[in-house]
Amino acid sequence: MPTYRIAPSILSADFARLGEEVRNVVSAGADIIHFDVMDNHYVPNLTIGPLVCEAIRPHVQVPIDVHLMVKPVDRIVPDFAKAGANIISFHPEASDHLDRTLQLIRDNGCKAGLVFNPATPLHYLDHVMDKLDLILIMSVNPGFGGQSFIPGALRKIAAVRRLIDESGHDIMLEVDGGIKIDNIAEVARAGADTFVAGSAIFGKPDYRNVIDAMRTQLETV
Ligand code: DX5
Ligand code: ZN
Numbered sequence: 515m516p517t518y519r520i521a522p523s524i525l526s527a528d529f530a531r532l533g534e535e536v537r538n539v540v541s542a543g544a545d546i547i548h549f550d551v552m553d554n555h556y557v558p559n560l561t562i563g564p565l566v567c568e569a570i571r572p573h574v575q576v577p578i579d580v581h582l583m584v585k586p587v588d589r590i591v592p593d594f595a596k597a598g599a600n601i602i603s604f605h606p607e608a609s610d611h612l613d614r615t616l617q618l619i620r621d622n623g624c625k626a627g628l629v630f631n632p633a634t635p636l637h638y639l640d641h642v643m644d645k646l647d648l649i650l651i652m653s654v655n656p657g658f659g660g661q662s663f664i665p666g667a668l669r670k671i672a673a674v675r676r677l678i679d680e681s682g683h684d685i686m687l688e689v690d691g692g693i694k695i696d697n698i699a700e701v702a703r704a705g706a707d708t709f710v711a712g713s714a715i716f717g718k719p720d721y722r723n724v725i726d727a728m729r730t731q732l733e734t735v
Contacts, residue, residue: 516707518732520725521546521579521688523712524570525561525659532566533573535716540574542721543729548690548710549580549599550659556585556608557657564590564597571598579648581629581690581710583656584608587615595622603627603650606638616645627688631655632664636673643681649674651706654691659712663692668704675705695724699731 522544527535536547549567554560577600585608594602602619606628609615619626627648653667678685689701690710698709715724
């Protein structure tokens with residue numbers, strides 16, 4: 515069985531109590547904190563930046579996975595690295611120089627990821643597999659939590675799984691958008707190993723119940 519990781523997205527957390535929220539979700543079994551950064555330019559919503567990342571950093575020991583939905587990308591990368599991010603991923607459409615941005619993230623001591631929207635082609639991967647630590651497949655259009663999983667993402671996840679296996683590189687395959695207890699096993703079967711879930715976890719009163727139920731589903735894969 516692959517190592518499966520559950521990455522709650524704090525987009526659906528109570529922002530007035532964020533320190534407590536991240537501590538609670540980690541004690542409930544979260545492996546990673548997924549941190550959605552939206553700029554009201556690349557996506558039509560505005561969320562949180564490096565100051566908030568720095569504020570939650572002392573509250574948790576698990577990796578902070580920063581999902582940048584911003585354009586341009588490069589200027590903000592060192593700020594997130596200084597704020598304690600461990601993984602930084604971005605959308606290829608938002609950077610003019612993919613190779614440079616990936617290198618910049620690693621030079622700043624973080625793992626580097628590329629994110630694919632539902633209609634973004636995978637050819638962006640052609641020349642950068644050796645510079646990637648994570649590939650994130652969006653199963654909703656980015657910008658908002660609480661949307662429904664787009665089933666076409668499953669074929670794309672399977673295609674990326676093949677590319678990763680053929681490459682021989684150690685690359686996490688993360689999926690983001692509409693992940694729930696009742697579809698996580700299917701997404702894992704398609705080849706994903708890391709699962710972002712916002713509303714499914716923070717929308718429920720008992721985070722441990724949800725995370726445990728997700729793990730039980732993953733055991734069936
Ligand atoms: C969407 C974000 C997601 C979102 C997932 O743009 O990247 O991380 O918070 O939320 P749910 O799990 O509610 O679809
Ligand atoms: Zn995200």
